[in-house]
Amino acid sequence: MCGLRFSAQRYHVYEVTSPKLLEIFPQERLNQEIFCSGFYGSKKGLFDEERRNWLIEQLRAGEAEIVYPMAVDQPLLNYMMMRSNFSIYNLALQLPKEERTGCCVTSPHFQALDNILYDQGKRLTYLHYIGLSSSLFTRLCSGENLDFPYRDIFLHYRYL
Structure with a gap:
């Protein structure tokens, strides 16, 4: 977590x-x-x-x-x-244990389904882009083709 x-x-x-x-x-x-x-x-x-x-x-x-x-x-x-x-x-700390999920973008085990991430079958509350520089997102949104975990999901929600 x-x-x-x-x-x-x-x-x-x-x-x-x-x-x-x-x-x-x-x-x-x-x-x-x-x-x-x-x-x-x-x-x-x-x-x-x-x-x-x-x-x-x-x-x-x-x-x-x-x-x-x-x-x-x-x-x-x-x-x-x-x-x-x-x-x-x-x-x-406050969600019931059965509702808690991971949130770190560095966790490679999340499963994507219809642009939603799941952790062992539980929908993520949020995805924390810990360790990724804000400049990475600026460059990506300016059209640069960059790769990072769950990039396609980020782009989906960024451009809804």
Whole structure:
């Protein structure tokens, strides 16, 4: 499963060796709330100027040490959502086990039927193009003939 659900994957969101991490977020929240920013949505204006300034103050006061520095948006989005105590709905954790599927484009075992992907007979909730550069999609949509997993399905939905 592609969702950030296992402890090893916290390494890509937070600096797990920082003693401050568990002072800021209890272990239970780390286990339940970390999400993959590849499938993130919120309502407009969720982070107003006052909230953003408060978060920046917390980071400047030393909380920046818990944010994993080698990724782009994922650590910051997780920190901002969790530190603001906003509600987080993580499909990877909250769907019933019998409805969960994989989601990573790097999974070669998905089956395509009528432009829909299935994982062991279960329809995928979404396909995460993890590790593929946005420039690849720009080039493809500009007419360049490029190959990547499930390209034809991407093109089908892109040009509906």
